[in-house]
Amino acid sequence: MATGTRTRQERAEATRQAILDGAATAFDAAGFGSTSLTDIANHSGVTKGALYFHFQSKEALAQELMTAQFDLVPYDADAELPGMQRAIDLTHRMAHGLRSSVRVRAGIRLVIEVGSFTEPDPTPYNTWIDSVRDMLTHAQGxxxxxxxxxxxxLATYIVGAFAGVQITSQVRTGREDLHDRVADMWTWLLPGVVPARRLARFExxxxxxxWxxxxxxxTTG
Incomplete structure (x- = not known):
C-alpha cells in the first residue's frame, strides 16, 4: 500500500473516531431527540460534509454507538471463571464503562431511548441477553x-434489572454508587438461583x- 494511501486512510479513520466521540458526547448530554447533526459536527470538530461522508444520518450514528458498546466492554476477558461469576463481572464491567466511557454511556442511553420509539429495536437488549444466557448455561451445566x-x-431478568439499577443510580448519585447497587442486586438474586452449597463460590x-x-x-474496591 502506498504511503499516501495509508496516510489518507489513517486520517479518515481518525475523523470517523472523532465523529463517534462527538456524537457520544452530544447524545450523552442531550439524548437522541434533542441532538442535531450540527451539534454532533460541533462536538466532533468536523464539517457537516465530513460527517455525512462517514455517516448518512443521525440514526446511523446512534446505531453504531449502540452496537459498539458491546465491543467496549469485553465479555470473555475472564473466560476461566465460573459462568455465574462471569455474568456478575459482566455487569460490573458495564457499570465501570458507564462511569468511565462516554461512548458506553451514550450507547446505553440510546438503547433505552430507542426502546421507547414507535418501532423499537430489541437487538441491543437481545445481544446482551444472549451473552448472559451463554454464561448461565455453562453455570447450570x-x-x-x-x-x-x-x-x-433469568438472563432476561438480569439485563432488565441492571438497566433499572443503573438508571436509578444515575438519577440519584450520578452513578457514584453504581457498583454498590449492582453488588446489592446480585446479593439478593444469587440465593434464589444458586444451590446453597455453591453460594460461597461467588462474589x-x-x-x-x-478489579x-x-x-x-x-486492588479491590
Whole structure:
C-alpha cells in the first residue's frame, strides 16, 4: 500500500473516531431527540460534509454507538471463571464503562431511548441477553444454577434489572454508587438461583481479577 494511501486512510479513520466521540458526547448530554447533526459536527470538530461522508444520518450514528458498546466492554476477558461469576463481572464491567466511557454511556442511553420509539429495536437488549444466557448455561451445566431455573428467563431478568439499577443510580448519585447497587442486586438474586452449597463460590461485588483489570494494580474496591 502506498504511503499516501495509508496516510489518507489513517486520517479518515481518525475523523470517523472523532465523529463517534462527538456524537457520544452530544447524545450523552442531550439524548437522541434533542441532538442535531450540527451539534454532533460541533462536538466532533468536523464539517457537516465530513460527517455525512462517514455517516448518512443521525440514526446511523446512534446505531453504531449502540452496537459498539458491546465491543467496549469485553465479555470473555475472564473466560476461566465460573459462568455465574462471569455474568456478575459482566455487569460490573458495564457499570465501570458507564462511569468511565462516554461512548458506553451514550450507547446505553440510546438503547433505552430507542426502546421507547414507535418501532423499537430489541437487538441491543437481545445481544446482551444472549451473552448472559451463554454464561448461565455453562453455570447450570456445572451445577452452579438450580436445575429448575429457566436460563433464558433469568438472563432476561438480569439485563432488565441492571438497566433499572443503573438508571436509578444515575438519577440519584450520578452513578457514584453504581457498583454498590449492582453488588446489592446480585446479593439478593444469587440465593434464589444458586444451590446453597455453591453460594460461597461467588462474589457479588466482582472477582479479584475484575478489579485488578479495572484498577490496574490488583486492588479491590
Amino acid at each position: 456445572a451445577g452452579d444454577v438450580k436445575p429448575g431455573v429457566n436460563i433464558g428467563d 457479588p461485588a466482582g472477582s479479584e481479577g475484575l 485488578a483489570a479495572i484498577n490496574g494494580d490488583g
